[in-house]
Amino acid sequence: MLRMTLQTRLLLGALLVEPDRERYGLELRDLVGLATGTIYPILARLEKAGWVASTWEDPAVHEAEGRPRRRLYRLTPDGAARAEAAIADAERDGHRTLSWGTAERGLT
């Protein structure tokens, strides 16, 4: 069973904004406002649980930009459904997930 922490819900919320778009770690860090050290463990747990899937970036894209390949993450169809349900549950329980400010208020 996946532990549904506030940080996990924030990350899922960010992935749900455009569920078909693949995102890389730094991008998620900037979207969610969490430290990189927090993002990777959550992504690893979500991936093990089958909520997200990751692939290496297409060489044509990163070679054209002259940088190394990125690892890209997106929700699996199953993961997207479960993420929506988890966020809905949490919001029903009075937690807010959309941004740090509201999330902090939701916790107090």
Place this chain on the structure above:
Amino acid sequence: MITHLLTRPHLDAPTIDRAYRLAHQHHEGQLRRSGDPYITHPVEVATIVADAGGDTTLVCAALLHDCPPGTTSDPDVTAILTGLQRLSDGVPERPQPDVLLLKLADRLHNMRTIEHVLPGTQREKSVETLRALVPLAYRLGVRDIASELSLLARAALRRAERAPWVLRGVGMVLPAGERERWVAEWAGEMAVLGWWGRCRFVAALVIGLPRLLVALRS
């Protein structure tokens, strides 16, 4: 500095010496990224084309290839330099073989000294070399240039793919089966950050490492 070019029987020493003096005058005080005087580059390029059988005109064009247009009044040399410029600008036309040989020689010397340029540029130039210039060198029949370009580009790409030592160090604590993937992922993220961003990135990784280990072992 160019005695080795002036003593070749198939080359006209006085003409080459004149071109060298013009180039030397123009590049006076300029440095390569390696810190060498800039003139070392055109001289090396000229040597490469001379070794590949280039004639006096092509050797002169090589010596003058980084000088502004109009530095020489020789129409044959000017024609080659114009062709080289049009090739760089992507003008669609079929360039003459001498222009292509000069282009290859220029790239060969740049690849020999590529460790002095930025990592992103190294990768970009190496990929372009493997995709476009190595096949071109084979088509022109200059096999030595083709194989050296290929070796240099592959070596530069391997170096560029290699993750920074600090990430490989952090990766040592991960389970062996997971290590390569995470280290490569972090290297890909860190490559776009500045010095301070990299420091913060590594610090955050280290802080999050216990949680990552738990996540990977669960």
